Amino acid sequence: MMNRTTLTLLAALLATPLVAPPPASAEDAPAAAPAEEMTVQQILDAIDANMVFESRTTKIKMTVEGKKRTRTFEMISYGRGKDDSAMEYVTPAREKGTKMLKLGDDMWMYLPSVDRTQKISGHMLRKGMMGSDLSYDDMMTTEQMAQMYTPTLLGSEDIDGRPAWKIELVANDESVAYPKRLQWVDKELFIPVQQELFALSGMKLKSWRMGKIKEFEGGRQFPTWMEIVDEVKSDSKTTLEFGEMTFGVELESEIFSQRWLERK
Amino acid sequence: MNLFRLAFLNATRNRTRSLLTAGIIVGGTALFIIAMSWLDGVWGQILEEGTLQGGHIEVVTPEYRARASLRPQDENIDDLAPVLDALRSHEGVVEAHPIIETGATLTVGEEIGDIFGAVMGAEERYFTEYMDVDSKLVEGRWLKEGAGELVLGWKLAQRTGAKLGDEVVLLGVTQDGSMSPSKGTLVGIARSGSPLIDRRVFVDLAAAQWSLDLEGGAMKVLVWGEDREEVDELHASVAALPALAGLDVGSWKTLPPWGGQLGMMDAIRFVLMFMIAFLAGLGVWNTMMMSVLERTNEIGVLRAMGMTRAGAVFLFLFEGVAIAILGGIGGVIAGVLPTLYMSKNGFSYPESMMAKMEFALPTTLYAELSSEIVALAFMTAIFTAVIGTMLPALRAATIQPDSAMRRN
Numbered sequence: 001m002m003n004r005t006t007l008t009l010l011a012a013l014l015a016t017p018l019v020a021p022p023p024a025s026a027e028d029a030p031a032a033a034p035a036e037e038m039t040v041q042q043i044l045d046a047i048d049a050n051m052v053f054e055s056r057t058t059k060i061k062m063t064v065e066g067k068k069r070t071r072t073f074e075m076i077s078y079g080r081g082k083d084d085s086a087m088e089y090v091t092p093a094r095e096k097g098t099k100m101l102k103l104g105d106d107m108w109m110y111l112p113s114v115d116r117t118q119k120i121s122g123h124m125l126r127k128g129m130m131g132s133d134l135s136y137d138d139m140m141t142t143e144q145m146a147q148m149y150t151p152t153l154l155g156s157e158d159i160d161g162r163p164a165w166k167i168e169l170v171a172n173d174e175s176v177a178y179p180k181r182l183q184w185v186d187k188e189l190f191i192p193v194q195q196e197l198f199a200l201s202g203m204k205l206k207s208w209r210m211g212k213i214k215e216f217e218g219g220r221q222f223p224t225w226m227e228i229v230d231e232v233k234s235d236s237k238t239t240l241e242f243g244e245m246t247f248g249v250e251l252e253s254e255i256f257s258q259r260w261l262e263r264k
Numbered sequence: 265m266n267l268f269r270l271a272f273l274n275a276t277r278n279r280t281r282s283l284l285t286a287g288i289i290v291g292g293t294a295l296f297i298i299a300m301s302w303l304d305g306v307w308g309q310i311l312e313e314g315t316l317q318g319g320h321i322e323v324v325t326p327e328y329r330a331r332a333s334l335r336p337q338d339e340n341i342d343d344l345a346p347v348l349d350a351l352r353s354h355e356g357v358v359e360a361h362p363i364i365e366t367g368a369t370l371t372v373g374e375e376i377g378d379i380f381g382a383v384m385g386a387e388e389r390y391f392t393e394y395m396d397v398d399s400k401l402v403e404g405r406w407l408k409e410g411a412g413e414l415v416l417g418w419k420l421a422q423r424t425g426a427k428l429g430d431e432v433v434l435l436g437v438t439q440d441g442s443m444s445p446s447k448g449t450l451v452g453i454a455r456s457g458s459p460l461i462d463r464r465v466f467v468d469l470a471a472a473q474w475s476l477d478l479e480g481g482a483m484k485v486l487v488w489g490e491d492r493e494e495v496d497e498l499h500a501s502v503a504a505l506p507a508l509a510g511l512d513v514g515s516w517k518t519l520p521p522w523g524g525q526l527g528m529m530d531a532i533r534f535v536l537m538f539m540i541a542f543l544a545g546l547g548v549w550n551t552m553m554m555s556v557l558e559r560t561n562e563i564g565v566l567r568a569m570g571m572t573r574a575g576a577v578f579l580f581l582f583e584g585v586a587i588a589i590l591g592g593i594g595g596v597i598a599g600v601l602p603t604l605y606m607s608k609n610g611f612s613y614p615e616s617m618m619a620k621m622e623f624a625l626p627t628t629l630y631a632e633l634s635s636e637i638v639a640l641a642f643m644t645a646i647f648t649a650v651i652g653t654m655l656p657a658l659r660a661a662t663i664q665p666d667s668a669m670r671r672n
Contacts (some may be wrong), residue, residue, distance in 0.1 A: 042451065064440070066338075066440055068338070068342070068439075071440060094477065095442070109443070111435075111443070111445040113445050113446065113447075114435075114445040114446065114447045116433055116445065117369070118435065118443070118445075126439070128441050130440075130441075130442040130443070131437075131438065131440035131441030131442040132441075257623045
């Protein structure tokens, strides 16, 4: 169940369907128990019910506020099943046609200006995607990584005036990108609304906030806004806004192939 | 006059000893000229090449200056045009060139590789007149601006297997940290032995600006005046230009790598000069002291005949100086001849010795002989002889006539 918790955040980030078996719907959420009596596992199941999906398309507007200037990217994102996602940059002109493909644990990036495909691996995974506060590694998080965390319910706190659970996630394997995470989960909507990511030394690496939660078909709650701050970088902030989000759509299988990457 | 004659006669009485003393002066003077000429020559070439490539004045942002050793990609002069206009129309400025230095992985072929190269973007004139890279081309030609061409250092060409005409893909990062792919046709391969050329990718300024997503900007602007030694005044006037307000303007005399080394070079010169003079002085002192000891009786007689203490001192001083003049002349000849040869023919060293240098230095180094060095060497010879003779001469002056004559 732990893996689902972690993946819900990534799903919101990347519009990536993340967890198998095929996810529960919002109606299946274990919301029968009163919020204060829920176990951490029940909380995670409820989050999955909202965040996990079989397929999805969405438009993403990514705004990167840097020290000197603000850049805005628009992407179309496709997600299918547990492991696969694809994304194409629409604007700005400099990045137009750049595509990213994630199949399982592997990720590739197609660079139209040189007509080459770059595999994203090793140290590049932890670099900021397009100079944003969001790393490729953040995008590559998978079920295996999620299984390395152990959740502990720390208590309740108010976030933006709404009650939320505070959950600590500690990695069993210290070599992961974020050995410790703190999450605040909205008690009514079962959506993680805030997250802090820490290094092994205890230094805070990133802070995430999620909001503008909307209700979709089947009663699914989903955040359509996210703000990520890389605490190591200075004067930087990345905002993601999700628009035209559709769940359960039929997607061309070609999208999730390397042929799609280089298709003009 | 008698003292001079007597001193000269004394100098020729024990010719072996006098020749030994003169030989020490000859050796010291010659060594002085050779060492100083080499030092001046090599250091001069280092400074000449370094300031030719690095400019007499460097204009960057204060944030860049604070992290200059890291070459930060995100601290740039965003609006270059007014800065360049102001500099190029400023009296005393010979030229000003914008520079971009970044990094990229290089690929020749389909698969993007992991061979890293330092990418340098500048105007053609900087590359050809200041870095002189075009003269180091071992294959092909220099790149044409705006034609999507690039020149590679031969080590990069070797590692990537790139051949003339190949399309070379560069995968760098923008000033914001985004992946920045670009490509160019390889038209030339340059080789100098220095990593600054052999491991570099040379592109035109516009290509480097695109790669860094810095249209109309640059990391730094290098400025040259008429004379690097007269940079202080130009530095002050350039720093006061309104168009450069908010930018950091530094001169080569204060910036790394030269800033801290000018004082060090002066110290090296002084220590070298002192060591040579000290050794020569020690030799002179030794032989003159022997002379005084040998002639104790004689000095006693002279003192008994009415020679003053000062006369005794001057007798030995004149003898020492006479030998020093002869030794100094011999030393100048012995030092100038090989130095002249080395200033014309130079000394060549293997390219591999340049591997860790911060700039491209010629593989042949030349001595630089100057009249100042020759004059300084000669004067040092005389001075050394005076100092070396002074103690024995003072000892001679203290000799009592009666006790000296009683010794035998």
